[in-house]
Amino acid sequence: MSRTFAQIEKDGYDTLTEEEISNFKSTLLLFHNAVHHKWPKEWGEASDVLLRDYGWHIRLWMHPNDLIPFIKLGDDEVDKYFVRKLRWAALRIQWQAGKRFPHRRKMINSAFNAHWQGNYLASIPLFLTLSEGLFRELTGEDLFSKKPKSKMAGVVKRRQELKVVPMMTHIIDAVSNGDIIGLRFSNDEYLRYPNVLSRNKILHGADYAYGTKVNAYKAISQFEFVTESVHMALTGKE
Numbered sequence: 001m002s003r004t005f006a007q008i009e010k011d012g013y014d015t016l017t018e019e020e021i022s023n024f025k026s027t028l029l030l031f032h033n034a035v036h037h038k039w040p041k042e043w044g045e046a047s048d049v050l051l052r053d054y055g056w057h058i059r060l061w062m063h064p065n066d067l068i069p070f071i072k073l074g075d076d077e078v079d080k081y082f083v084r085k086l087r088w089a090a091l092r093i094q095w096q097a098g099k100r101f102p103h104r105r106k107m108i109n110s111a112f113n114a115h116w117q118g119n120y121l122a123s124i125p126l127f128l129t130l131s132e133g134l135f136r137e138l139t140g141e142d143l144f145s146k147k148p149k150s151k152m153a154g155v156v157k158r159r160q161e162l163k164v165v166p167m168m169t170h171i172i173d174a175v176s177n178g179d180i181i182g183l184r185f186s187n188d189e190y191l192r193y194p195n196v197l198s199r200n201k202i203l204h205g206a207d208y209a210y211g212t213k214v215n216a217y218k219a220i221s222q223f224e225f226v227t228e229s230v231h232m233a234l235t236g237k238e
Contacts, residue, residue: 053195055221060229082218086220087217096227101227104133120211127216128199134226135230138231138234139234143226
């Protein structure tokens with residue numbers, strides 16, 4: 001398996017293999033293109049890379065150029081960036097979700113209370129369960145299924161007013177086909193996407209080391225995706 005940028009930085013660039021050099025150049029070029037507004041294709045690819053390689057959802061009003069300095073430094077800096085941003089936004093995310101889904105407010109508050117107490121072993125499964133339930137409530141489909149999510153596909157084309165949110169198409173496309181988010185209970189897929197939270201491994205008891213601060217914020221990242229990005233895509237309401 002290829003090393004992360006952070007591992008390469010630690011080992012020294014003279015240890016790069018030809019494949020790693022090629023991948024490194026391709027990733028930097030992709031984000032360079034996104035920064036220079038060669039969208040929508042490059043923005044969508046940048047969104048996919050962020051979820052596939054780092055395990056984070058691009059946020060609603062985010063621009064890819066926010067990430068360039070951190071992508072170059074590796075996984076740890078990307079994680080620190082999102083943890084910081086989501087920590088600042090978490091109270092708003094909690095309040096907004098409780099307002100939009102009052103029938104789930106008790107469970108939402110339980111998840112955030114466990115998070116604030118540092119009980120990530122409890123908060124992460126709650127956020128994963130909430131994300132799955134709310135996504136099904138909004139779309140009638142399964143967030144973690146590998147089946148294409150028909151209600152999500154082309155949603156921005158059907159709702160022209162969403163075009164004012166530049167990243168909306170790519171935020172939705174990053175999960176609509178199920179290739180990344182719908183990880184099966186499989187060691188092979190876990191090795192392919194080691195930075196993506198594996199819902200099946202966590203909820204089926206195969207991953208008992210998931211309770212970290214970074215993973216807790218990745219679970220909130222996914223929760224925010226459902227309660228804000230998916231909600232706005234389907235209702236048109238911020």
